[in-house]
Amino acid sequence: MATQHRPQQPHPVLARAEALVGAGHTEEAILLIRQLAAKGDRDGLFVLARNLWSGGILGSDPVAARVQFELAGKAGHPAARVLATNLLANGIAGSRDWLTALARMPGEVAIDPRRRIQLELLGKMALTPTGEPERCREPERLAESPDVLRFPAFATAAECSYLLDVGGKNYRPAQINDGRGGTRLDPIRNSDEFTIHWLIEDPVVHAINRRIAAVAGIPADHGEAIQLLRYRTGQQYRAHYDFNPQLENQRVATALIYLNHDYKGGETSFVKTPLKFKARKGDLLLFRNTLDDGAVDPMSEHCGMPVLSGTKYIASRWIRAKRYVP
Structure with missing residues (x-):
């Protein structure tokens, strides 16, 4: 019999935080999310990162959000790992390290199958070690x-x-x-x-x-x-x-x-x-x-x-x- 995959249930603390937001108790929700993230919980880190990035229930802070995405990825959150690599490659809200980002991509194929296509396309581009085009078309x-x-x-x-x-x-x-x-x-x-x-x-x-x-x-x-x-x-x-x-x-x-x-x-x-x-x-x-x-x-x-x-x-x-x- 094939195994049936059930949707992952949200962390109880995050479910509670969401309920608090719905009831208008935003400050209490923020405290719960930050406490969960401070414990190194990957889902707490990801939710904190997402809200810091978008503004959500927190003020927008892309620089802080990027740090939290990186921490969530290291804690095992798959989507956070991919997003953190994207930000490392493009240098948004922090430093840019093209070669390190590329080195991380093969390990993310299992998370996001599009990484394989991306690696194939990048392999066909004539790029410098910093991701610049080696040559351009004449206009x-x-x-x-x-x-x-x-x-x-x-x-x-x-x-x-x-x-x-x-x-x-x-x-x-x-x-x-x-x-x-x-x-x-x-x-x-x-x-x-x-x-x-x-x-x-x-x-x-x-x-x-x-x-x-x-x-x-x-x-x-x-x-x-x-x-x-x-x-x-x-x-x-x-x-x-x-x-x-x-x-x-x-x-x-x-x-x-x-x-x-x-x-x-x-x-x-x-x-x-x-x-x-x-x-x-x-x-x-x-x-x-x-x-x-x-x-x-x-x-x-x-x-x-x-x-x-x-x-x-x-x-x-x-x-x-x-x-x-x-």
Whole structure:
């Protein structure tokens, strides 16, 4: 008879803490979680890390969260171990040690089978010992004003497939901040999106991010987390600027990796120019949103034209003027 695996029950202390939160006794819940973590309990450490990272019932403290993820991983929490390795590889909220992160990955295949695929992809990348690309594709200039470059075959077919797999069933309708601490549907785009946030930015995604940084000539830690975007038939992104006047640390450039080309329509159009770009799978489009003085480039207004048939997938990364990562 096959063994039936039952879902793991939460630690009684954590179950009690959750009940306390539901009853409004947050401070008591926090005390219980911290006491359990202080005993070295892997689940207590993980819950503490998760709340410190997200803000949850605690104030957001990514640096402290990273320490707790590492401790939880060492205590035997499988998910924490994988997340701690991701953070070690990308250097978010602490130091970066690419080689140590890579050395840890084979031991995590049993925890997360995607580690095997990641190791295979990394093995095919020409990387320096610090994870930088050894060489980059030469660009093709598409326009001077706005400043638009195309890097053909920037990502391999296997890398595109991997990013598509990361998106999987995680897409949700595109949203924006509502100004009141919540979100609402984006009024100028009806596409779907999924953010590869810092915790799940695995070494493959991070290596791609560093490749983007290399061709952009801007440090990797200036980039926001990659967003995967999905445009189904009829969906579009109406004319807009990626420049945001409300940002102190401005989005000076945008990088788009086109993950497929088996769709009709969906061109990226710079609406004040004749330039309409239809990419091939793996192409990177890189354009600047600002002028030399930091002001918005009025010619950078662009749109994602409606998809006429099929589904369009892209990976988008906004690049800031200064360091952005925590």
